[in-house]
Amino acid sequence: QPLCSLQFLCEQLKLEKTLLSTAFYEENKNRTIDHLQEIFTDNQVSILRLLGHKKKALPPAQFSKLAEAILTVSLGSFEEPGIKNVFPGACNRPNAIYISGMHRIFVCPSLLSYPDLTLQQILAHELGHVIQRMQDYVPCFYGYPKSQRDEVFADWVASKVLAEKISSEKNKKIAGKQAFESQLLFLNLACGNVQKIKPKWNNTHPNLQNRVEHIFLSQPAFQEALRCHSKYLRTCG
DSSP: OOBOOHHHHHHHHHHOGGGGOHHHHHHHTTOOTHHHHHHHHHHHHHHHHHHHHTGGGSOHHHHHHHHHHHHHOEEEETTSTTHHHHSTTTTSSSOEEEETTTTEEEEOGGGTTSOHHHHHHHHHHHHHHHTGGGGGGSTTOTTSOGGGHHHHHHHHHHHHHHHHHHHHOOOHHHHHHHHHHHTHHHHHHHTTOGGGOOOOOSSSSOOHHHIIIIIITTSHHHHHHHTOBOSOOOTTO
């Protein structure tokens, strides 16, 4: 089996050009934020299960706060009246963000044309920020610079949500497609520049290669679905 790597996925992307065709984006260009609600709700349920799996590691009061936060967070769009004026440059690039003061996750319209699994990855990452305090009780992230741990944790939450979905798919071909599509935003940004991507540990986000290889592709469900093996293992599962 090949090594699970960003380069491997970029090579697969060349064979899956229809996923990035103009026709695909044209087909979905009229989606509204309402399309995200079912995906958002599914992610909330998955993250509640993840909290349940880690319940023994969490103080009871903290567990209750995190569960309540996931249950009450809501979804919005940067195109909403009032929000667009407050964050005028938020959608100059494909973007989503959790604004804790509003307890809402906002998504830019440019993301809505992506496949559902890409959207699930994006939303699960932002929901990871909703339960950010959980990282204090899961000793898996100390190998990263302190400035990056919040983003690494959110990626880890997304990787767990996606791994659960992918592993529940009995059709191996569909599972492989799901695993691939979940990384499509990263691949759009990285493919063609893989050789230029060097590890950078001095900013708030790990570089794309580290995010894809160290976090998502280290999950056994991704490896099985993509029929590749990883040299990275995470003790937190």
